[in-house]
Structure formats: structure tokens, C-alpha cells
């Protein structure tokens with residue numbers, strides 16, 4: 001059985017109704033991206049940043065996984081350990097669709113961690129009526145478990161191994177302009193994988209794509225998955 005690695009970006013969540021900061025020219029729901037998505041912004045105004053992520057968390061729970069998320073879940077059911085999913089999205093929609101082998105490169109809206117002892121806390125277990133939630137272990141300030149600008153994405157070592165090892169690499173709903181994720185397709189290609197893109201527009205790194213499917217991933221992905229792994 002072939003080994004598949006899939007990378008998803010904002011485009012797959014957009015089709016569930018999640019807005020991304022790239023839709024609005026440097027503003028994210030009327031906030032300066034640097035203010036709400038950088039360690040400096042958090043240091044300057046943690047209350048504002050927390051309010052922003054509480055709102056994003058609530059928004060993520062108000063939408064549903066779509067046909068593309070579900071197609072990837074079925075793909076995993078069929079391929080088991082020969083399937084891995086990397087996502088740039090923080091909304092948890094892949095997990096809610098039932099995917100298990102998910103690496104959340106940029107963290108998750110559904111968890112927070114302590115700025116002092118680093119203990120991790122699910123948001124649903126926290127008192128979100130506080131302006132700044134505090135650590136249940138040491139009482140210090142928590143921060144959203146989101147990889148902000150200037151911070152190092154999660155799972156880079158595991159991802160590099162997966163990219164070198166995979167035979168098919170599929171990139172879905174991402175423009176290919178944000179590194180390191182934009183470089184993943186290049187690594188997979190250089191190590192011999194067949195590379196496929198599913199995206200509304202033609203990605204920036206088209207030179208490394210063997211097979212381009214242009215359009216909505218909720219329409220294109222289910223039949224594509226079926227053609228690759230047989231009947232779902």
C-alpha cells in the first residue's frame with residue numbers, strides 16, 4: 001500500500017465558513033494581525049489577544065467539518081498508518097471529522113498552555129469568563145496554544161521524516177506562500193513523491209506540483225480520494 005501524506009491549509013476550513021486573516025488584507029476580524037498573532041502583541045495586551053482567541057474558538061465550534069474533511073477521514077480509515085495529515089489550520093475540524101493521525105503545525109484553538117510551567121489545558125475545562133485564564137497547576141497566566149509569527153511550528157522533525165518517506169503528497173487549500181509549509185511539497189517532490197494540489201487558485205509553488213486540481217476542495221476531493229484508494 002502506498003504511503004500518503006496530506007497537507008491542508010485555510011482553503012479547506014473556508015469551505016466550512018471559517019474566515020482567515022488572509023481574506024482581509026492584514027486584518028483578522030478587524031484586528032491587526034501582528035497584535036493578535038505575535039508574542040509581542042500578547043505581551044502588550046494579553047486581554048485583547050485572549051478575547052480574540054476565545055471568539056475564534058467559539059467560531060470554530062459554530063461550524064461543521066465539510067465533505068473534504070470527511071473524505072480525508074475515510075482515506076485514513078482505509079490507509080491507517082500509511083496515511084498522515086498535516087494541517088496549518090487551528091480550528092480542530094479534522095479531529096471533529098474523526099481524523100486521528102493529525103499533526104497541527106500551528107497549534108490548536110482548543111488548548112492553552114501555561115506561560116510559566118508549560119502545562120497544557122483544554123479550553124473547555126477552563127473558566128473562560130476570566131479575561132486571562134490561569135493555570136490550574138501553578139496559577140500563572142495561560143496563553144493560547146497557537147504558533148504565532150516568529151515562533152517555530154510544531155512537529156517539524158516528524159514531518160520531515162514523513163515527507164521523505166511518502167509516495168504521494170497532496171496539498172489542499174493552501175496557496176504555497178507561507179514557509180515552512182510551502183517547502184513541504186518541494187521536499188516531498190525531491191524525495192520522489194508524486195505531488196498533487198487541490199486549490200481554488202494556482203499555487204505559488206506550481207513548479208513542484210505533478211497534478212493540479214483547480215476548484216473547491218469539497219467538490220474535487222471526494223471523487224479524487226475515491227479514484228486513488230477505491231470506493232469509500
Ligand SMILES: [Zn+2]
Pocket residue numbers: 114115116117118119135136137138139140
Ligand atoms: Zn502553570
